[in-house]
Amino acid sequence: MATVALRSSEGKWIMGSAILASAMAFIDGTALNVILPSLQQSLNASGADLFWILNAYLLMLAALILIGGSLGDQLGRKKVFMIGIFIFIAGSCACGIAGSVTLLILFRIIQGVGGALMIPGSLSLISASIDVKERGKAIGTWSAITTMVTIGGPILGGALGDAGLWRYIFFINIPIGLIALLILGFKVKESRDEDKNRSIDYGGVVTIALGLAMLTFGFLRVPAMGWANWQVYMTITLGVLFLATFIMIEAKSKHPMMPLQLFSNLTFSGANLLTLFLYAGLGAGMLFLSLNLVQVQGYDQLQSGLTFLPFTILMVSVSRFAGALSDKYGPRFLLIGGPATAGLGFLLLSLVKQTNGPHEYWTTFFPCVVVLAIGMSFTVAPLTTAVMGSVSDHFSGTASGVNNAISRIANVFANAIFGALAVLLFSGALQKELKQMPLKEKDKQAVMASAVNLGNAKVPKGIDDSHKSMVIKAYHESFISTYAMILRIAACLGFLAALMAFVFIRNSAVKKAG
Structure with a gap:
């Protein structure tokens, strides 16, 4: 044009x-x-x-x-x-x-x-x-x-x-x-490109979408479930397989x-x-x-x-x-x-x-x-x-x-x-910080439970007022x-x-x- x-x-x-x-x-x-x-x-x-x-x-x-x-x-x-x-x-x-x-x-x-x-x-x-x-x-x-x-x-x-x-x-x-x-x-x-064929690569769309979604889900589940959990390794494996399938479809398709x-x-x-x-x-x-x-x-x-x-x-x-x-x-x-x-x-x-x-x-x-x-x-x-x-x-x-x-x-x-x-x-750094703090074991576990919220972690209820500032500092240092x-x-x-x-x-x- x-x-x-x-x-x-x-x-x-x-x-x-x-x-x-x-x-x-x-x-x-x-x-x-x-x-x-x-x-x-x-x-x-x-x-x-x-x-x-x-x-x-x-x-x-x-x-x-x-x-x-x-x-x-x-x-x-x-x-x-x-x-x-x-x-x-x-x-x-x-x-x-x-x-x-x-x-x-x-x-x-x-x-x-x-x-x-x-x-x-x-x-x-x-x-x-x-x-x-x-x-x-x-x-x-x-x-x-x-x-x-x-x-x-x-x-x-x-x-x-x-x-x-x-x-x-x-x-x-x-x-x-x-x-x-x-x-x-x-x-x-x-x-528009008048010479372009109008067929749509549905197989490519489906496989790349599923591949990316599976990989994303798998990685986001790691902190809560750990690498050994079946949800993690199965979804990441499926994600890789879907992306590999996507590449194969693109290689063979007439109109990828x-x-x-x-x-x-x-x-x-x-x-x-x-x-x-x-x-x-x-x-x-x-x-x-x-x-x-x-x-x-x-x-x-x-x-x-x-x-x-x-x-x-x-x-x-x-x-x-x-x-x-x-x-x-x-x-x-x-x-x-x-x-x-x-x-x-x-x-x-x-x-x-x-x-x-x-x-x-x-x-x-x-x-x-x-x-x-x-x-x-x-x-x-x-x-x-x-x-x-x-x-x-x-x-x-x-x-x-x-x-x-x-x-x-x-x-x-x-x-x-x-x-x-x-x-x-964050969890690893927080564990090191907690080792230096005079908290009960159940209080340390409660502090660690908030680690999934990263910098937005809140001091758990039940922590003694004299220790709250220490917990907040630990959260900040860890983040x-x-x-x-x-x-x-x-x-x-x-x-x-x-x-x-x-x-x-x-x-x-x-x-x-x-």
Whole structure:
């Protein structure tokens, strides 16, 4: 189809609709992190419930985002994009009125279905519609603004959580989605790949969804049941088998949702490995930093959200510039330096111990957040450019879907694996703390029983008043120890992402944008 200039009227409408719709999905991927304490209290949710509320949404994104991209190529990018927005609005409205944990998890699944159709649709619409000479800048603009709202999600969530209005995190999607639908309906032309076969890879959809769900369930059961429990090893084994079956189906299918031949391009493979490692680290790092600030460091939820404001400002300031640099010089060196710098940011964050509250933010967390933000700012746009530029144009939607699926899979596994690991680390650290405390054995057992709630653990009833402060300190010290270990693992994942770029990504494999 004919392309348009980025600054043309049609180009601006395309960018506006893509950014608005994507923003909804990305906000809901991060906004709940900060307000988990409010949600936990309002719905009487356990620690495991919280991880499922996060993962129900991410699971559907990871499982269906692949088919979302290919459906757009086959049936029309604008059409599938609009269907996704409508489903997402409906799911958001339902989440806002959910009266129980079970209902909220169910409605988050509906949101994830809508998001799976929206997110790849936005990028493939941009890639297919904007002139190739300006495509890097367009993707950089999209990356900057959507990442801004992703990181801005905790700020919004914190403000609403402190006001007792956490449900409005979902309701706010309704007007945004309606505006995007109106723009698409009246101002944006349809775009599709006319040569694409319209068969749908149902086998791939089912096996990847079951595989991810089984693995997530298994890892989240580890803290409560232990590795030797049949629920754990059976579900993890089934998850691995389903994912292996998914790969076999994709290899044999005439019209796979994830064409394996795309991975014959080492740059495409390297970019997706980079995505897997970096976004797993980012997901774990942001989640546990938010929990640390609210539950241990004494920040309220808005203050916790505002700690990410430097991240937001740098993303807006730098991402478009990084996209232009990627167009001019190629993405390789940016994709080596960016993740390595982000890894350094995680490492510095892991060194921050107990502080005296928000007034010490500027000398403790702030420098570390700035380093992390610089690393991510120089990564996001070049990474997207590398993914989209390493495949032929008619695979643009599918490539976008694969890369976004990888980032959601990374977040799913980060929540499941790091969630389970955190409980185990927290329990181990707490046991060491309790050995030094003059408590009765039954009181120690009661203290340990609260470990599944991590930093939100409460002093059990019956503990003598003279010992309560000691128990609270033990909880805090144990969580900080756990947080430090998780952030160091996140740092290693950032460095590993940089290594993937160094080994696999080549500028010569990425289509030149000018």
